[in-house]
Amino acid sequence: MxxxxxxxxxxxxxxxxxxxxxxxxxxxxxxxxxxxxxxxxxxxxxxxxxxxxxxxxxxxxxxxMQIVTMPVPAQDGITRDNVTVRVDAVIYFKVVDAADAVVQVEDYRFAVSQMAQTSLRSIIGKSDLDDLLS
Structure with a gap:
Protein backbone atom coordinates (compact mmCIF):
# COMPACT_ATOMS: atom_id res chain seq x y z
CA MET A 1 0.00 0.00 0.00
CA MET A 65 13.28 44.47 -31.33
CA GLN A 66 16.83 45.37 -32.41
CA ILE A 67 17.70 47.34 -35.52
CA VAL A 68 18.07 44.78 -38.31
CA THR A 69 20.24 45.23 -41.40
CA MET A 70 19.14 43.41 -44.51
CA PRO A 71 20.75 43.48 -47.95
CA VAL A 72 18.47 44.18 -50.90
CA PRO A 73 19.29 42.06 -53.95
CA ALA A 74 20.72 44.01 -56.91
CA GLN A 75 17.92 45.65 -58.90
CA ASP A 76 18.09 46.35 -62.61
CA GLY A 77 16.13 49.38 -63.69
CA ILE A 78 15.74 51.96 -66.39
CA THR A 79 16.15 55.57 -65.37
CA ARG A 80 13.96 58.40 -66.59
CA ASP A 81 16.53 59.16 -69.33
CA ASN A 82 16.47 55.51 -70.58
CA VAL A 83 19.77 54.31 -69.13
CA THR A 84 19.92 50.80 -67.67
CA VAL A 85 21.46 50.69 -64.18
CA ARG A 86 22.04 48.04 -61.54
CA VAL A 87 21.70 49.21 -57.94
CA ASP A 88 22.50 47.45 -54.65
CA ALA A 89 21.12 48.62 -51.32
CA VAL A 90 21.00 47.82 -47.63
CA ILE A 91 17.97 48.51 -45.48
CA TYR A 92 17.80 49.12 -41.76
CA PHE A 93 14.54 48.53 -39.92
CA LYS A 94 13.28 48.10 -36.39
CA VAL A 95 10.06 46.51 -35.16
CA VAL A 96 8.08 49.00 -33.09
CA ASP A 97 4.99 46.93 -32.24
CA ALA A 98 5.71 43.22 -31.68
CA ALA A 99 2.04 42.17 -31.67
CA ASP A 100 1.37 43.84 -35.04
CA ALA A 101 4.52 42.27 -36.51
CA VAL A 102 3.20 38.81 -35.63
CA VAL A 103 -0.52 39.28 -36.28
CA GLN A 104 -0.85 41.82 -39.10
CA VAL A 105 1.81 40.41 -41.48
CA GLU A 106 2.51 36.78 -42.31
CA ASP A 107 6.29 37.23 -42.50
CA TYR A 108 7.34 40.78 -41.65
CA ARG A 109 10.99 40.30 -42.70
CA PHE A 110 9.97 39.14 -46.18
CA ALA A 111 7.43 41.98 -46.43
CA VAL A 112 10.07 44.59 -45.56
CA SER A 113 12.44 43.11 -48.14
CA GLN A 114 9.79 43.13 -50.88
CA MET A 115 8.74 46.69 -50.05
CA ALA A 116 12.36 47.85 -50.21
CA GLN A 117 12.87 46.23 -53.61
CA THR A 118 9.68 47.80 -54.96
CA SER A 119 10.61 51.24 -53.62
CA LEU A 120 14.12 50.96 -55.04
CA ARG A 121 12.79 50.16 -58.52
CA SER A 122 10.33 53.03 -58.27
CA ILE A 123 13.04 55.51 -57.28
CA ILE A 124 15.28 54.30 -60.11
CA GLY A 125 12.48 54.87 -62.62
CA LYS A 126 11.80 58.41 -61.39
CA SER A 127 15.44 59.55 -61.37
CA ASP A 128 17.94 60.66 -63.98
CA LEU A 129 21.33 58.96 -64.21
CA ASP A 130 23.07 62.10 -62.91
CA ASP A 131 20.83 62.11 -59.82
CA LEU A 132 21.58 58.43 -59.12
CA LEU A 133 25.32 58.92 -59.51
CA SER A 134 25.32 61.85 -57.11
Missing part, protein backbone atom coordinates in the same frame (compact mmCIF):
# COMPACT_ATOMS: atom_id res chain seq x y z
CA UNK A 2 2.74 2.46 0.98
CA UNK A 3 4.80 1.38 -2.01
CA UNK A 4 1.91 2.18 -4.38
CA UNK A 5 1.48 5.62 -2.81
CA UNK A 6 5.18 6.35 -3.23
CA UNK A 7 5.08 5.28 -6.88
CA UNK A 8 1.99 7.43 -7.48
CA UNK A 9 3.62 10.40 -5.74
CA UNK A 10 6.77 10.05 -7.84
CA UNK A 11 4.65 9.86 -11.01
CA UNK A 12 2.69 12.99 -10.07
CA UNK A 13 5.89 14.85 -9.15
CA UNK A 14 7.61 13.91 -12.40
CA UNK A 15 4.51 14.93 -14.39
CA UNK A 16 4.45 18.29 -12.62
CA UNK A 17 8.17 18.76 -13.33
CA UNK A 18 7.67 18.04 -17.05
CA UNK A 19 4.74 20.48 -17.13
CA UNK A 20 6.78 23.21 -15.41
CA UNK A 21 9.69 22.73 -17.81
CA UNK A 22 7.36 22.96 -20.82
CA UNK A 23 5.68 26.09 -19.41
CA UNK A 24 8.86 27.99 -18.52
CA UNK A 25 10.21 30.37 -21.17
CA UNK A 26 12.96 33.00 -21.11
CA UNK A 27 12.68 36.13 -23.25
CA UNK A 28 15.98 37.93 -23.89
CA UNK A 29 16.44 41.65 -23.22
CA UNK A 30 16.20 42.60 -26.91
CA UNK A 31 13.06 40.49 -27.55
CA UNK A 32 9.38 40.73 -26.77
CA UNK A 33 7.07 37.74 -26.45
CA UNK A 34 3.71 37.64 -28.20
CA UNK A 35 1.41 34.94 -26.81
CA UNK A 36 -1.38 33.41 -28.85
CA UNK A 37 -3.83 31.37 -26.79
CA UNK A 38 -5.76 28.97 -29.02
CA UNK A 39 -4.96 31.29 -31.94
CA UNK A 40 -6.18 34.47 -30.26
CA UNK A 41 -3.79 37.26 -29.31
CA UNK A 42 -3.35 37.76 -25.57
CA UNK A 43 -3.82 41.32 -24.39
CA UNK A 44 -0.27 42.12 -23.35
CA UNK A 45 3.12 41.53 -24.90
CA UNK A 46 5.51 39.71 -22.57
CA UNK A 47 8.50 41.73 -21.37
CA UNK A 48 12.06 40.39 -21.18
CA UNK A 49 12.82 37.87 -18.47
CA UNK A 50 11.25 34.70 -17.17
CA UNK A 51 7.66 33.97 -18.18
CA UNK A 52 5.23 31.07 -17.97
CA UNK A 53 2.79 29.89 -20.62
CA UNK A 54 0.19 27.14 -20.69
CA UNK A 55 1.71 24.29 -22.74
CA UNK A 56 -0.27 23.05 -25.76
CA UNK A 57 -2.77 25.91 -25.39
CA UNK A 58 -0.36 28.87 -25.72
CA UNK A 59 2.16 29.65 -28.45
CA UNK A 60 4.95 32.11 -27.69
CA UNK A 61 6.40 34.06 -30.62
CA UNK A 62 9.60 35.94 -29.84
CA UNK A 63 10.13 39.13 -31.83
CA UNK A 64 13.55 40.75 -32.15
Missing amino acids: VEELVVAGVAVASGAAVYAIAAAKVIKQYERGVVLRLGRLRSQVRAPGFTMIVPIVDRLHKVN
Whole structure:
Protein backbone atom coordinates (compact mmCIF):
# COMPACT_ATOMS: atom_id res chain seq x y z
CA MET A 1 0.00 0.00 0.00
CA VAL A 2 2.74 2.46 0.98
CA GLU A 3 4.80 1.38 -2.01
CA GLU A 4 1.91 2.18 -4.38
CA LEU A 5 1.48 5.62 -2.81
CA VAL A 6 5.18 6.35 -3.23
CA VAL A 7 5.08 5.28 -6.88
CA ALA A 8 1.99 7.43 -7.48
CA GLY A 9 3.62 10.40 -5.74
CA VAL A 10 6.77 10.05 -7.84
CA ALA A 11 4.65 9.86 -11.01
CA VAL A 12 2.69 12.99 -10.07
CA ALA A 13 5.89 14.85 -9.15
CA SER A 14 7.61 13.91 -12.40
CA GLY A 15 4.51 14.93 -14.39
CA ALA A 16 4.45 18.29 -12.62
CA ALA A 17 8.17 18.76 -13.33
CA VAL A 18 7.67 18.04 -17.05
CA TYR A 19 4.74 20.48 -17.13
CA ALA A 20 6.78 23.21 -15.41
CA ILE A 21 9.69 22.73 -17.81
CA ALA A 22 7.36 22.96 -20.82
CA ALA A 23 5.68 26.09 -19.41
CA ALA A 24 8.86 27.99 -18.52
CA LYS A 25 10.21 30.37 -21.17
CA VAL A 26 12.96 33.00 -21.11
CA ILE A 27 12.68 36.13 -23.25
CA LYS A 28 15.98 37.93 -23.89
CA GLN A 29 16.44 41.65 -23.22
CA TYR A 30 16.20 42.60 -26.91
CA GLU A 31 13.06 40.49 -27.55
CA ARG A 32 9.38 40.73 -26.77
CA GLY A 33 7.07 37.74 -26.45
CA VAL A 34 3.71 37.64 -28.20
CA VAL A 35 1.41 34.94 -26.81
CA LEU A 36 -1.38 33.41 -28.85
CA ARG A 37 -3.83 31.37 -26.79
CA LEU A 38 -5.76 28.97 -29.02
CA GLY A 39 -4.96 31.29 -31.94
CA ARG A 40 -6.18 34.47 -30.26
CA LEU A 41 -3.79 37.26 -29.31
CA ARG A 42 -3.35 37.76 -25.57
CA SER A 43 -3.82 41.32 -24.39
CA GLN A 44 -0.27 42.12 -23.35
CA VAL A 45 3.12 41.53 -24.90
CA ARG A 46 5.51 39.71 -22.57
CA ALA A 47 8.50 41.73 -21.37
CA PRO A 48 12.06 40.39 -21.18
CA GLY A 49 12.82 37.87 -18.47
CA PHE A 50 11.25 34.70 -17.17
CA THR A 51 7.66 33.97 -18.18
CA MET A 52 5.23 31.07 -17.97
CA ILE A 53 2.79 29.89 -20.62
CA VAL A 54 0.19 27.14 -20.69
CA PRO A 55 1.71 24.29 -22.74
CA ILE A 56 -0.27 23.05 -25.76
CA VAL A 57 -2.77 25.91 -25.39
CA ASP A 58 -0.36 28.87 -25.72
CA ARG A 59 2.16 29.65 -28.45
CA LEU A 60 4.95 32.11 -27.69
CA HIS A 61 6.40 34.06 -30.62
CA LYS A 62 9.60 35.94 -29.84
CA VAL A 63 10.13 39.13 -31.83
CA ASN A 64 13.55 40.75 -32.15
CA MET A 65 13.28 44.47 -31.33
CA GLN A 66 16.83 45.37 -32.41
CA ILE A 67 17.70 47.34 -35.52
CA VAL A 68 18.07 44.78 -38.31
CA THR A 69 20.24 45.23 -41.40
CA MET A 70 19.14 43.41 -44.51
CA PRO A 71 20.75 43.48 -47.95
CA VAL A 72 18.47 44.18 -50.90
CA PRO A 73 19.29 42.06 -53.95
CA ALA A 74 20.72 44.01 -56.91
CA GLN A 75 17.92 45.65 -58.90
CA ASP A 76 18.09 46.35 -62.61
CA GLY A 77 16.13 49.38 -63.69
CA ILE A 78 15.74 51.96 -66.39
CA THR A 79 16.15 55.57 -65.37
CA ARG A 80 13.96 58.40 -66.59
CA ASP A 81 16.53 59.16 -69.33
CA ASN A 82 16.47 55.51 -70.58
CA VAL A 83 19.77 54.31 -69.13
CA THR A 84 19.92 50.80 -67.67
CA VAL A 85 21.46 50.69 -64.18
CA ARG A 86 22.04 48.04 -61.54
CA VAL A 87 21.70 49.21 -57.94
CA ASP A 88 22.50 47.45 -54.65
CA ALA A 89 21.12 48.62 -51.32
CA VAL A 90 21.00 47.82 -47.63
CA ILE A 91 17.97 48.51 -45.48
CA TYR A 92 17.80 49.12 -41.76
CA PHE A 93 14.54 48.53 -39.92
CA LYS A 94 13.28 48.10 -36.39
CA VAL A 95 10.06 46.51 -35.16
CA VAL A 96 8.08 49.00 -33.09
CA ASP A 97 4.99 46.93 -32.24
CA ALA A 98 5.71 43.22 -31.68
CA ALA A 99 2.04 42.17 -31.67
CA ASP A 100 1.37 43.84 -35.04
CA ALA A 101 4.52 42.27 -36.51
CA VAL A 102 3.20 38.81 -35.63
CA VAL A 103 -0.52 39.28 -36.28
CA GLN A 104 -0.85 41.82 -39.10
CA VAL A 105 1.81 40.41 -41.48
CA GLU A 106 2.51 36.78 -42.31
CA ASP A 107 6.29 37.23 -42.50
CA TYR A 108 7.34 40.78 -41.65
CA ARG A 109 10.99 40.30 -42.70
CA PHE A 110 9.97 39.14 -46.18
CA ALA A 111 7.43 41.98 -46.43
CA VAL A 112 10.07 44.59 -45.56
CA SER A 113 12.44 43.11 -48.14
CA GLN A 114 9.79 43.13 -50.88
CA MET A 115 8.74 46.69 -50.05
CA ALA A 116 12.36 47.85 -50.21
CA GLN A 117 12.87 46.23 -53.61
CA THR A 118 9.68 47.80 -54.96
CA SER A 119 10.61 51.24 -53.62
CA LEU A 120 14.12 50.96 -55.04
CA ARG A 121 12.79 50.16 -58.52
CA SER A 122 10.33 53.03 -58.27
CA ILE A 123 13.04 55.51 -57.28
CA ILE A 124 15.28 54.30 -60.11
CA GLY A 125 12.48 54.87 -62.62
CA LYS A 126 11.80 58.41 -61.39
CA SER A 127 15.44 59.55 -61.37
CA ASP A 128 17.94 60.66 -63.98
CA LEU A 129 21.33 58.96 -64.21
CA ASP A 130 23.07 62.10 -62.91
CA ASP A 131 20.83 62.11 -59.82
CA LEU A 132 21.58 58.43 -59.12
CA LEU A 133 25.32 58.92 -59.51
CA SER A 134 25.32 61.85 -57.11
